Amino acid sequence: MLAVKRSISQLGYRFGCKILPLLPSWPGEVAFIKLLNTRLSEELHDGLFDFLDNQVLEVNVTDLQIRLRVSKRDAAFVRALADVEADSTISANFADFLAIASGREDPDTLFFQRRLCLGGQTEIGLTVKNRLDAFDRSRIPQWALRWLEVIAAELAVITPKYRE
Amino acid sequence: MELVCPAGSLPALEAAIDNGADAVYIGFSDETNARNFGGLNFNDKNALRALERIRNRGRKLYVAINTYAKPDSFTRWQAAVDRAAGLNADAVILADIGLMGYAQRRHPDLALHLSVQASATSAPALEFYRQQFGIRRAVLPRVLSLKQVQQLTAASCVELEVFGFGSLCIMAEGRCHLSSYITGESPNKNGVCSPAKAVEWRKVANELETRLNGVLIDRFADHENAGYPTLCKGRFIVDGKRQHALEEPTSLNSMALLPELKAAGIKAIKLEGRQRSPAYVSQVVRTWREAIDQVLQHGDDFLVKDRWQETLAKNSEGKQTTLGAYDRPWQ
Incomplete structure (x- = not known):
């Protein structure tokens, strides 16, 4: 049963790596920004993300070749203009991003192991990391957290490590 | 032995409590503490939440105000002490003698711990701080060997705390000028070594x-692990050879010494890492909780388990662990 589950996830992952780079990035970006605006509304209200005002942060999911570009204007995250260069870039593969999001791995640990890379203005990337670390997970629905953990654990097994 | 754990955010504080911290140390979001990084640390709202969670679980809260006040903005450091006292924190961790004097006069009931940044390495130095400011505990600098720690514990008039685990720096605590030499900002004055900007x-x-x-301090090939971007851990060409001229990226791990530290009378073990995520805090605190419990129960039969070693190695900077300064047979 486990073997079947594993081959399905591997198939899904390989399919994702092939297909996702061919699709336009805007639907993913729109969904990502909507999620951020909903989940981080308290932080936005408290001005904790003001350091991103008119700055462009790029989240680069290396294996899926997805680039999500985020900026902030007024009191909300917005999509960045396509022709503007990113001020700061955070890169890792999908499994490692999920490992960070689900609390399995420490970003500094991944950084030491060269699995998480920061480019451009380090201060923006570091502040984003610290703000997300401070996010209160009890505000995420339990079922969503559970799913995140399951998918992160599965991906950690099937994804080839960045260094290998 | 008390396990003193780091928290740079509320989730990290919860992770420390959930995994067995006896005490958690935090800092305010400004240059009054030595981990002054963007997005890290506690504003007044979160500090109150932190205290509530600590009290609900019967643990202790320490506030690190461990940088040196600037002549033109001493009020900011005073305000930090007032905020910690207002929170009813169990202790403040201080390095600046002006600030210690202020804290003692203004808040006589507030317990003072001498920060590692104060770099007190002898019994007379500790006695001086006790007499003058009434400090209850001192965190020992990592320049000492185990033998020196033992001698100091025997002679000390205050409780002593030592570092158990975490990134090592060049171990000139409170006296290091490398970061300010190259960036103009230092841990002692600005609370940051190598400011992110x-x-x-x-x-x-x-x-x-x-x-x-703008100054090149290291260059990593694809297969090499990286460390924190500090001048002391950079590689430079010395005598024609590129090498770690000052210090290798290394983490301290004194777990194997726990029985000796306990026998010597060390009161608390401190874990480094307020800049790290809740994931690090969970893993490292749980490992040290198990180890300390093992020492308390079995004493001399203590052996470091492979599983503990693996977890600590994984979370180490430079992927190395060492006894660091505690192991200096030549001293």
Whole structure:
């Protein structure tokens, strides 16, 4: 049963790596920004993300070749203009991003192991990391957290490590 | 032995409590503490939440105000002490003698711990701090060997705390000028070693270059692990050979010494890492909780388990663990 589950996830992952780079990035970006605006509304209200005002942060999911570009204007995250260069870039593969999001791995640990890379203005990337670390997970629905953990654990097994 | 754990955010504080911290140390979001990084630490709202969670679980809260006050803004450091006292924190961790004097006069009931940044390494120094400011505990600098720690514990008039685990720096605590030499900002004055705004990572061909205020301090090949971008851990060409001229990226791990530290009378073990995530805090605190419990129950039969070693090695900077300064047979 486990073997079947594993081959399905591997198939899904390989399919994702092939297909996702061919699709336009805007639907993913729109969904990502909507999620951020909903989940981080308290932080936005408290001005904790003001350091991103008119700055462009790029989240680069290396294996899926997805680039999500985020900026902030007024009191909300917005999509960045396509022709503007990113001020700061955070890169890792999908499994490692999920490992960070689900609390399995420490970003500094991944950084030491060269699995998480920061480019451009380090201060923006570091502040984003610290703000997300401070996010209160009890505000995420339990079922969503559970799913995140399951998918992160599965991906950690099937994804080839960045260094290998 | 008390396990004193780091928290740079509320989730990290919860992770420390859930995994067995006896005490958690935090800092305010400004230059009054030595981990003054963007997005890290506690504003008044979160500090109150932190205290509530600590009290609900019967643990202790320490506030690190461990940088040196500037002549023109001493009020900011005073305000930090007032805030910690207002919170009813169990202790403040201080390095600046002016601030210790202020805390003692203004808040006589507030317990003072001497920060590692104060770099007190002898019994007379500790006695001086006790007499003058009534400090209850001192955190020992990591320049000492185990033998020196034992001698100091025997002679000390205050409780002693030592570092158990975490990134090592060049171990000139409170006296290091390397960061300010190159960036103009230092841990002692600004609460940051290598401020993020001065750090640049750049991919050049197949290598990753690290620059600090424009100065190249290291270059990593694809297979090499990286460390924190500090001048002391950079590689430089000395005598024609590129090497770690000052210090290798290394983490301290004194777990194997726990029985000796306990026998010597060390009152508390401190874990480094307020800049790290809740994931690090969970893993490292749980490991040290198990180890300390083992020492308390079995005493001399203590052996470091492979599983503990693996967890600590994984979370180490430079992926090395060492007894560090505690192991200096030549001293």
